[in-house]
Amino acid sequence: MTTESPLIIALDYPSLDAALCMADQLDPRHCRVKVGKELFTRSGPSVIEALHGRGFEVFLDLKFHDIPNTVASAVQAAAEQGVWMVNLHAGGGRRMMEAARERLAQHDLHTHLIAVTVLTSLHAEDLREVGITASPAEHVERLALLAQQSGMQGVVCSAQEAGRLKNVCGEDFLKVTPGIRPSFSATDDQQRIMMPKQAMAAGSTHLVIGRPVTQAKDPMEALAAIQAELSVSS
Ligand SMILES: O=C(O)c1cc(=O)[nH]c(=O)n1[C@@H]1O[C@H](COP(=O)(O)O)[C@@H](O)[C@H]1O
Numbered sequence: 297m298t299t300e301s302p303l304i305i306a307l308d309y310p311s312l313d314a315a316l317c318m319a320d321q322l323d324p325r326h327c328r329v330k331v332g333k334e335l336f337t338r339s340g341p342s343v344i345e346a347l348h349g350r351g352f353e354v355f356l357d358l359k360f361h362d363i364p365n366t367v368a369s370a371v372q373a374a375a376e377q378g379v380w381m382v383n384l385h386a387g388g389g390r391r392m393m394e395a396a397r398e399r400l401a402q403h404d405l406h407t408h409l410i411a412v413t414v415l416t417s418l419h420a421e422d423l424r425e426v427g428i429t430a431s432p433a434e435h436v437e438r439l440a441l442l443a444q445q446s447g448m449q450g451v452v453c454s455a456q457e458a459g460r461l462k463n464v465c466g467e468d469f470l471k472v473t474p475g476i477r478p479s480f481s482a483t484d485d486q487q488r489i490m491m492p493k494q495a496m497a498a499g500s501t502h503l504v505i506g507r508p509v510t511q512a513k514d515p516m517e518a519l520a521a522i523q524a525e526l527s528v529s530s
Contacts, residue, residue, distance in 0.1 A: 299325055299326060299327065300528075301327050301328070301528050302500065302501060303326070303503055303505060303522070303526075304329065304504045305328070305510070306329075306332060306474070306506030307329050307330060307332075308334055309335055309510070310334060312335075312338070312342065315331075315339070318510060319347055321516055324350060324352040326528070327519075329355070330354070330357050330504060331344060331354055332357045332358070333359070336358060344378075348378060354379045355383075355472075356374045356377070357383055358374070358382070358383070359383055359384065360384040360385065360388070361385035361388045362388070364396075365395065367388060368396045368399035371409060372400065372403060372405065375400055375407035378407075379407055381472075386411035386440070386442060386443045387412075390442060390445070393443060393446035393447065394446050397447035397448070408470065409447075410449055411439065411451050413435070413440055413443070414435050414436050414439070416474050416487065416489070417487055418488075419487040423435060433457050436453045436460075437457070439451070440453065440457075440461050440465055441464060444465050450469050450470020451471065452474065453471060453472075453473060454473060454475045454488035455476065455490035455503075456489075456490055456498070457471075457488075458471045459498045461499065471499055471500050472502040473500040473503055474505075474506075475487070476503045476505045477490070478492055478522055478525070479491060480508070480521065492525055508522070
């Protein structure tokens with residue numbers, strides 16, 4: 297089942313049961329779901345099968361970053377499970393991204409392949425500590441252009457950079473933005489955040505939302521509030 301909704305709910309749970317309990321309250325016509333490192337490490341590919349069985353398009357967020365052949369093989373493995381989207385780190389460089397893209401093409405696999413730029417949990421001081429003197433926005437732009445030249449269909453960035461990327465990479469280049477924080481939720485460990493409506497207005501194509509929904513007292517009420525703000529179906 298496919299959806300027009302920009303919402304991707306991050307199922308960051310410690311067990312298959314907990315993740316499916318949440319998924320069973322969601323409607324695959326109105327959102328996609330994301331499986332990340334914790335859930336996949338605990339439950340393996342069975343969580344992907346279970347979510348596909350419920351009609352969801354799945355973003356497998358394992359942020360691959362390794363030598364080109366290893367990443368290409370991992371991306372192939374993800375795509376062969378039929379996931380809608382998979383990501384890798386743009387910081388792995390051009391040859392790594394090109395190898396992944398070419399592997400998908402060789403096997404006629406059509407999973408969306410996107411690259412993480414600068415994690416939304418980082419700010420300028422964190423970059424300086426690892427030797428990057430550019431601002432987060434400048435570094436995101438540099439990595440996004442490299443990702444685009446390397447055949448990626450889009451990037452993960454913060455919504456704060458989405459407008460800039462719309463100008464330099466174009467509207468069709470996907471801007472998948474986590475660090476989304478509605479007015480009613482805590483910042484948690486995120487640094488470069490934005491509210492849902494503002495994030496869409498800034499040029500995000502997809503919004504990744506986890507704890508503001510999954511850790512809310514009433515997750516469905518929180519999701520409905522976000523959908524109402526965005527004027528999309530619940
Ligand atoms: O690739 C991601 O999805 C990702 C990249 C990034 O820069 N920041 C980021 O928060 N994420 C993921 O997006 C989700 C955000 O969750 P919340 O902060 O709970 O809304 C988590 O699953 C993160 O792993």
